[in-house]
Amino acid sequence: MADWTVASGILWKRINPKTSRFDYIWLRDHCLCTSCVHPKTKQRMLNTFEIPNNIKPLRADNRQDGLVVVWPHEHESVYPWEWLKRHSYxxxxxxxxxxxxxxxxxxxSNSPPTVSYEDIMKPGEQGDRALLHWLSTIHTYGFSFISGVPPTPSATETLVRRIAFIRETHYGAFWEFTSDLGKGDTAYTNLGLDVHTDNTYFTDPSGLQLFHLLDHSSDSQTILVDGFHAASLLRSNHPSSYHLLSNLRIPSHASGDFSSSGYIFRTEHPTAGYPVLTHNPSTDQLVQVRWNNYDRAPIGSTFLDANSALSNAKLIPKFYSALSHFHAILSSDESRYVVQLKPGTAVVLDNHRVLHGRTAFTGRRRMCGAYVGADEWRARLAGLRFTFEDEPRSV
Incomplete structure (x- = not known):
């Protein structure tokens, strides 16, 4: 239970162990009744702009289920205590x-996170709970293997769509590829690839990337690196480099497929790129690693303009020094999980966290896979948690 007092246009609520204050207009705007929020769509129906700026409640009271506020015209609002705590500002x-x-x-490598295709594809609640476990595993570790996947494109595509709809890009929707340069990207060769994230030239890089090796006669190995772990080492060992890579906007581009697709992707001025390390502005928590040296565009006046707050005669040398520090961590044996993929076991990566690469190879290597948007897979996880773990919606 919480105590309330009324003073100077503010409702003060004691929500142990802290006291929160709520403006009258904010409370009225966030009434949860079915006249103000549609019961099905959960969208606001209240006209915010008809609320007087100086609105005051007629009365307020504590109840077991929450704070009850009665507004002019006897409109009653009930705010559950946990809801108030969750939205305290x-x-x-x-x-x-x-x-x-x-x-x-x-x-x-001693115990990589792995889930079962058979469990995920089960119908009804049992399959949905397995899907919740899978997506929670991806959130926890940034990647997961899926065992027992039939080594076919159709089964793999069905697995991807179990999460959400596929994000189509200039590579297509669901893709199948080998080392035939079918697209203008180094992934479509037999060359080795250093660890990287995909789509650094997009304003919104894809959230998940799922790969499945369908068949092969090569000895190519896949390399995975936890970008969040690498960033934590950079922050501890080279704080000035961490600061630079959290602030410098680095341009990227993708134009190798122009002749067939007609697309040229590049980060234009005034944004002129994005930092390697992106943080939540409220908590300073690292939320995204965006790094691909293959797609890094030339650094010139646009780079300097975009980073004018940091510009000085030594900016470029400092930039390359910071990249070298980060690359050394990403390249270390201690950071790299090296694994030989096999038909029947797919792998899914959080493209905002885990970097991937491969060793060079000879012979045949046939892969398939797809992207899923970051918003889509996180929304799917939130919906499953709401269903099975009683997690709150946004309202």
Missing amino acids: DPPIVQSSQPQQVLWNAQI
């Missing part, structure tokens, strides 16, 4: 209901 009450993320290095 003065002060913010930080509370994360997300599973804890686990940072990892090469030792993850």
Whole structure:
């Protein structure tokens, strides 16, 4: 139970162990009744702009189920205590209901996160609970293997669509490829690839990437690196480099497929690119690693303009020094999980966290896979948690 007082246009609520204040107009705007929020769509129906700026409640009271406020015209609003705590803004009450993320290095090879295709594809609640476990695993580790996948494009595509709809790009929707340069990208060769994230030239890089090796006669190995773990080492060992890579906007481009697709992707001025490390502006928590040296565009006046707040005669040398520090961590044996993919076991990566690469190879290597948007897979996880773990919606 919470105590309330009324003073100077503010409702003060005691939500143990802190006291939160709520403006009258904010409370009226966030009434949860079915006249103000549509019961099916959960969208606001209240006309915010008809609320007087100086609105005051007629009365307020505590109830077991929450704070009850009666507004002019006897309109009653009920605000559950947990809802008030979750949406407290003065002060913010930080509370994360997300599973804890686990940072990892090469030792993850001792027990890599793995789920079962058979479980995920089961109908009804049993399959949905397995899907919840899978997506929670991806959130926790940034990647997951899926065992028992039939080594066919159709089964793999069905697996991807179990999460959400596929994100189509200039590579297509669901793709199947080998080392035939079918697209203007180094992935379509037999060359080795250093670890990287995909779509650095997009404003919104794809969220998940799922790969499945269908058949092969090569000895190519896949390399995975936890970008969040690498960033934590950079922050500890080279804080100035961490700061630079969190602020410098690095341009990227993709134009190798122009002759067939007609697309040229590049980060244009005034954004002129994005930092390697992106943080939540409220919590300063690292939320995205965006790094692909293959797609890094030439650094020139646009780079300097975009980073004018940091510009000085030594910016370029500092930039390359910071990249070298980060690359050394990404390249270390301690950071790299090296694995030989096999038909029947797919792997899915959080493209905002885990970097991937491969060794050079000879022979045949036939892959398939697809992207899923970041918003889509996170929304799917949120919906499953709401269904099975009683997690709250946004309202």
